[in-house]
Amino acid sequence: MNRRHFLTLAGVAPFVAACAGGEAGAQGLLTTADLSHTAGPVWEAWKAAYLQNDGRVVDGVQQNASHSESQGYGLFLSTEFGDRDAFRRIFDWTEMNLSIRGDGLLAWRFLPGQANPVPDLNNASDGDLFYAWALVRAANRFNERQHLVRAQQIAAALAERCIVPSLANAGETVFLPAAQGFVHEDRLVFNPSYIMPLAMREVAMATGVVELAQTAQHAEGMLLRLADTGPVPDWVQVTPRGIVPAEGFSTAAGYEAMRVPLYLVWSGLNRHPAVTQMMRVYARTVQPGVPVPTRVDPLSGAVLEASSDAGYRALAALVSCAGAAGSVGSDMPPFDPSQPYYPATLQMFAMIAANQVSPECVPI
Template sequence: MNRRNFLTLLGAAGAGGTFTAPPVAAQLIRLSGDLSEIAAPVWAAWKEGYLQPDGRVVDRLQQNASHSEGQGYGMLLATEFNDHDAFRRMFEWTEANLALRRDMLLAWRYLPDEAQPVPDRNNASDGDLFYAWALMRASRRFSERRYLHRAAEIAQALAEHCIMPAPNESLGLVMLPAVQGFVHDERVTINPSYLMPLAMRELAATTGVSALAQCARDGEALLRLLAGDGLVPDWLSITPNGLVPAEGFSENAGYEAIRVPLFLVWSGLGQHPAVEQMKRVYERTIRPGAPVPTVIEPVSGVVLEVSPDPGYRALAALVSCAGQGGEPGSDMPAFDPRQPYYPATLQLFSMIAVNEVFPQCVPI
């Protein structure tokens, strides 16, 4: 395990999570390495498929829009693949086109074909989180201090504007999906997939914004609570009396919540109940060569929608492999740049999670 991976795991464990050391024999460590060396064609294919020369990450399924999420995701990938040029281009484009808010956070979306490309200046806290995390990691990898400064600004702004106590105090801190629009009366609506424990802890440790680490800890507990009844849903509301479905939002475990087990596994929490729940669904539903579930009814586990995108299969393979011991190898497919941006990017995240945390889950 390289030093960076070791530190990642150490950070996750030291933050009080339920991290348990993966059952990786010492020799399995040789399966991981510098992604810029062992997976360079994959990164090249991702850039070719989704990154414009000016640094804009394009989501073609969403009116060719760009999101702070996509920019943050792309910059994190560029960091992992040691591609400073791509990172710089994405960073500069984002600063020029989405950094329009006075609170240092990013506008959530850019629409290239609109007269006003940023009609909604609200932010997206997951986009901000990944943007800041990417900047923080990039400051180390590329030895650029200004990236860390900008990461700290965003971390501070997230803590100030998007992290708040849950209406039910036993749940601790929650992260709002955005600065505006998610607090109503005594009800707060959250998206569990916006929690990325590893990112929050690393940012907290590096910038000193401890609210992020506390929010990560409380978020993991909340996810554990949710997983007690089934799958973690895309959205939910918190009231003083407890958790209720989020009115007007997806109540299913769909394209949002599909990231929950990914981020938990990436954070070294392969045994988390939310991961176990999803793993059980995958074991029950996934068939060789058939599309994988992407939208599931959380309690009954009934599959409502499936997708053939390799990214979702890769994610399922990671989740299925991470929890089991002694069975090296996962059935992750090869990266396919013909799939849409979102599953493609999640597939690369799954790859990073394997490389950093569960090297025994390399694709067979």
């Protein structure tokens, strides 16, 4: 047990150091604020647009589905804004409708209006991770320690079912996208955007499931290698020969991978090469009034798709500001509740990340 704690803390150490670096950039003049006070209307707008009264977070673009990811994201946001009522509703709905696998993990998708709304019981490890992270934070924020028990159950299940040894480097572990379907004899399919170092370390620290922190550290190394040649792609596969594009998956840096620099910045790793690579893309392509790239070819840097959704612009603004030393003020637009759920939620995350790690990156 002592060894576990030691390792966990060792895993957290780089994050703390990185955070300290972020504070120095902020010059100590703008400090982290309580968003429930300074951004209350933004949270109310998000809830009104995407959260049903019963606690289901609706992704309108995706057949009005709910995902373990959206429930996890919503639960985290409710914690961050100190909204105990929203937290309770989201938690209850998720436990009732998605926590049906038996191992503590959540089924990845709920499709409303169908005879069987949860046809696929497989999980999504990022949804589980955020769900557990929200529970860990809620335990502190609401002083409800019982949430740690549920968080521990999820963390243990993730460690058991979604963390496997890497085929590329002995001693390294890989965080799988789900418990089933991504492990093959000669390759492991890996989604870099499922890695949220800060969440993995905080959950590891709170639950004692140290494998999460270790895997986060290994994943940062993988992201480092992936960012060698350009922006990190949506999917890759890990083989004994190394990391290569994933067969049958998106190899673009798209809607999945756009979370990689977000999570790294949020984790205090503002200078990570994966952040720098995406920053270069944004510096070259983002202009006022022109849609922001959402899918980019990682090799050529060509823009494959773009969108005017405010959330994607906020993401670009956060990365561009937090990734550049000495930047003050970012180009994040106001929160737009008319955009789809996904960019809207990323915009919320960009706000939280900026507030926590780079408070100097407030929108101008």
